[in-house]
Amino acid sequence: MNLPKVETSNEFFESALREFWDAFKSNRGALFGLIFICFFIFLALFGPFLSPHDPSQLFDNALRLPPSFLEGGNSNFLLGTDDVGRDILSRLIYGARISMAVGFSVVFLSATVGTVLGLFAGYFGNKVDYWIMRLVDILMAFPSILLAIVVVSVMGPGLSNAVIAVAIVACPGFIRIVRASVMAERKKQYIMASQTFGAHPLRIMFLEVLPNCMAPLIVQISLGFSDGILNAAALGFLGLGAQPPTPEWGTMLADSRAFITTSPWMVTLPGLCILIVVLGFNLLGDGLRDALDPRLKK
Amino acid sequence: MLLKVEDLSIAFQTKKGLLEAVRDISFELSLGQTLGVVGESGCGKSITNLALMGLLPDTAQVSAKNVNFDGLNLFDLKESQWQKIRGKEISMIFQDPMSALNPSFKVGFQIEESLKIHEPTFTSMERKKRVISLLGQVGIPAPEERINSYAHELSGGMSQRVMIAMAIACKPKLLIADEPTTALDVTIQKQILQLLKDLQEQYEMAMIFVTHDLGVVANIADHIQVMYAGEIVESGAKNRIIHHAHHPYTSGLLSSLPGSQTPFRGKLPSIAGIVPDLFSRPEGCQFAPRCDYKSEKCQAHPPLETREVSRIRCFHPINEESLK
Numbered sequence: 001m002n003l004p005k006v007e008t009s010n011e012f013f014e015s016a017l018r019e020f021w022d023a024f025k026s027n028r029g030a031l032f033g034l035i036f037i038c039f040f041i042f043l044a045l046f047g048p049f050l051s052p053h054d055p056s057q058l059f060d061n062a063l064r065l066p067p068s069f070l071e072g073g074n075s076n077f078l079l080g081t082d083d084v085g086r087d088i089l090s091r092l093i094y095g096a097r098i099s100m101a102v103g104f105s106v107v108f109l110s111a112t113v114g115t116v117l118g119l120f121a122g123y124f125g126n127k128v129d130y131w132i133m134r135l136v137d138i139l140m141a142f143p144s145i146l147l148a149i150v151v152v153s154v155m156g157p158g159l160s161n162a163v164i165a166v167a168i169v170a171c172p173g174f175i176r177i178v179r180a181s182v183m184a185e186r187k188k189q190y191i192m193a194s195q196t197f198g199a200h201p202l203r204i205m206f207l208e209v210l211p212n213c214m215a216p217l218i219v220q221i222s223l224g225f226s227d228g229i230l231n232a233a234a235l236g237f238l239g240l241g242a243q244p245p246t247p248e249w250g251t252m253l254a255d256s257r258a259f260i261t262t263s264p265w266m267v268t269l270p271g272l273c274i275l276i277v278v279l280g281f282n283l284l285g286d287g288l289r290d291a292l293d294p295r296l297k298k
Numbered sequence: 299m300l301l302k303v304e305d306l307s308i309a310f311q312t313k314k315g316l317l318e319a320v321r322d323i324s325f326e327l328s329l330g331q332t333l334g335v336v337g338e339s340g341c342g343k344s345i346t347n348l349a350l351m352g353l354l355p356d357t358a359q360v361s362a363k364n365v366n367f368d369g370l371n372l373f374d375l376k377e378s379q380w381q382k383i384r385g386k387e388i389s390m391i392f393q394d395p396m397s398a399l400n401p402s403f404k405v406g407f408q409i410e411e412s413l414k415i416h417e418p419t420f421t422s423m424e425r426k427k428r429v430i431s432l433l434g435q436v437g438i439p440a441p442e443e444r445i446n447s448y449a450h451e452l453s454g455g456m457s458q459r460v461m462i463a464m465a466i467a468c469k470p471k472l473l474i475a476d477e478p479t480t481a482l483d484v485t486i487q488k489q490i491l492q493l494l495k496d497l498q499e500q501y502e503m504a505m506i507f508v509t510h511d512l513g514v515v516a517n518i519a520d521h522i523q524v525m526y527a528g529e530i531v532e533s534g535a536k537n538r539i540i541h542h543a544h545h546p547y548t549s550g551l552l553s554s555l556p557g558s559q560t561p562f563r564g565k566l567p568s569i570a571g572i573v574p575d576l577f578s579r580p581e582g583c584q585f586a587p588r589c590d591y592k593s594e595k596c597q598a599h600p601p602l603e604t605r606e607v608s609r610i611r612c613f614h615p616i617n618e619e620s621l622k
Binding site (some may be wrong): 197 | 389464
C-alpha cells in the first residue's frame with residue numbers, strides 16, 4: 001500500500017517554530033526588544049570580564065568626571081564617575097547582573113505561585129476559585145508599589161526582601177491569566193476524556209491543562225520581567241531595595257539625585273538603562289503575544 | 299451480570315428549582331452485550347453515562363437502589379477507587395473526537411498515559427509496542443509513524459480511532475460510547491461501527507451505545523432502551539423495538555426516519571411539539587402532550603410495565619396484539 005508521507009513530529013516542531021519565528025521577526029519592535037535584552041543579558045553574564053574597573057573601587061582623584069566623550073572627560077572612565085569616584089560604566093554593567101537576577105527571581109517566584117493558584121482556581125472553581133480570587137482582589141486593590149513598600153517595611157529593606165515583595169505584587173496578574181485560560185480549557189472534551197481514563201486531578205491540571213495555557217503565560221512572563229525590574233528599581237530608589245554601595249540601578253539613581261543639575265550623567269545613565277531594559281521586555285512581550293495568539297495572525 | 303442499575307435518579311439543585319434530569323432508570327448489561335440508548339437531546343442519556351463513570355458535577359443529587367458493576371457498588375467508591383476503575387474497567391469515547399484529544403501532545407503519548415496509570419508493570423518498550431499494536435487494531439495505517447502525530451494532524455475518523463485505541467488500551471469490561479459517530483460522515487460512521495463491533499467481539503466487552511440515530515442503533519445494539527425526558531419509555535430486544543414498537547414515542551421516532559414508508563420527496567413525518575421543560579414537567583405521562591393516543595388515563599403517571607419481553611411505560615401501547 002502506498003501511504004501518503006506523514007509529517008514526523010520533529011518536522012512539525014521545526015515548522016511550528018519557523019512559523020512562530022516568521023511571525024515574530026516581522027514585528028520590528030519585538031526584534032529590537034530582543035536585541036536590547038540579549039545585549040543586557042550578555043553584559044550580565046560576562047560583567048566581570050567586560051567592566052573596566054571594580055564597581056566599588058573609589059578613585060579619589062576622579063570625582064564626578066563626565067563621560068569621556070564630553071568636555072573634561074577621561075578615557076579611563078568611559079561613562080564618567082560618580083560623586084565618590086566610582087566608575088559608572090562598571091557599576092552599570094554590574095547593575096545589569098542585579099537587574100537581570102531580580103527580574104528572573106521575581107518572575108520565577110510570581111509565575112510559580114501564580115500558576116499554581118491560577119490552576120487551582122480555574123480547575124476546581126466554586127469555593128476554591130472564590131477564595132483565591134478574593135485574595136487576588138485584595139492584592140490588586142493596593143497600588144502595587146505601595147504594597148511592595150508595606151511588605152518591605154515589614155520584612156526589612158534589602159534586595160532579597162525587595163524581590164519577594166515585588167513577586168507578591170506580580171502574582172495577581174499570573175493568577176488571573178492562568179485562571180482565565182484554564183477555565184477556557186476546562187470545558188474542552190479532552191479534560192473529560194482524561195478523567196474517564198482515571199487520571200488524577202493534579203495530573204490533569206499540570207500535565208494536560210497547563211501545556212495548553214502556555215501562550216498567554218509566556219507573554220505574561222516576559223512582561224513580568226519588566227514590571228519586576230521596574231518595581232525593584234523603584235524600591236531601590238526609595239531606599240527599601242538594594243542598599244548602597246550595591247551597584248543597583250534604582251539605588252544609583254537615588255544616590256545621584258542631588259547632583260542632577262551639576263552632573264546630569266550620573267542620573268541619566270542608570271535611568272536610561274532601566275528604560276531600555278523595561279522597554280525591551282515590553283516590546284518582546286508584545287511581539288510574543290502577536291506571534292503566539294492565533295487570533296492576531298495575519 | 300456485569301452491570302445492574304436499579305432505580306437510578308439524578309437531580310440538580312439549581313436557582314430555578316430542582317431539575318430532575320433522570321428518573322428511576324433501571325437496566326442490566328452482560329459481558330459481550332450492547333445496550334443502545336436512544337433519545338432526543340437533553341433526555342438524560344449522557345448524564346446517566348457520567349453517573350456510571352462517577353463524573354457527575356458536585357451539584358448533582360444521585361440516588362439509586364443499587365448500581366452494581368462487576369460485584370462493586372459503584373456509588374460506595376471513594377475517588378481514589380474510582381480512578382482505578384475509570385479507564386481500566388470502564389472507559390468512554392466521545393461525540394467530538396477532535397476535541398477529545400489534547401492538542402498539546404502526540405497521540406502515542408496520550409494512549410501511553412493510561413497504560414502508565416493502569417499497567418504500572420509495563421516497561422516503556424512494552425508500552426510502546428502495545429500502543430503501536432492498538433493503533434494497528436483500530437485500523438490506523440502506519441501506526442509507527444502515527445504515534446508521533448498531533449491531534450490536529452488527524453482527520454475526525456482517525457481521531458475517533460485514536461480515542462477508541464485509548465479506550466480499549468487496558469481492556470475494559472465496559473465501553474461507554476456517547477454518540478461516537480455523530481460528528482463523522484456516513485461512510486466513516488459505518489467503518490467505526492464495524493470497528494466497535496469487531497473489538498467488542500474480540501475483547502468480550504459490554505457496551506453502552508448512546509445515539510439519537512435509530513439506524514445506527516439497529517446496526518449495533520442487542521438491546522434498545524428508548525428514553526424520553528429522563529425516563530425509560532420502552533426497552534427490549536433490538537428486533538422487537540425496531541419491528542414492533544409499542545410506545546407511541548418509539549413508533550414516532552421510527553416513522554421519522556427517512557425510509558421506505560415516506561414517498562420520494564414527500565414530507566418526513568415528525569413528532570409534533572417539543573421535549574418538556576424539565577423544570578415544569580407535565581403531570582402524569584411525560585409524553586402525553588405530544589401523543590396522538592392520549593386519553594384521560596394519561597393524567598396519571600404510567601408505570602414501566604414488563605410485557606412479555608419488553609418493558610413499556612404507556613397506558614395505550616400500539617400494536618397491542620403482539621403483546622399478548
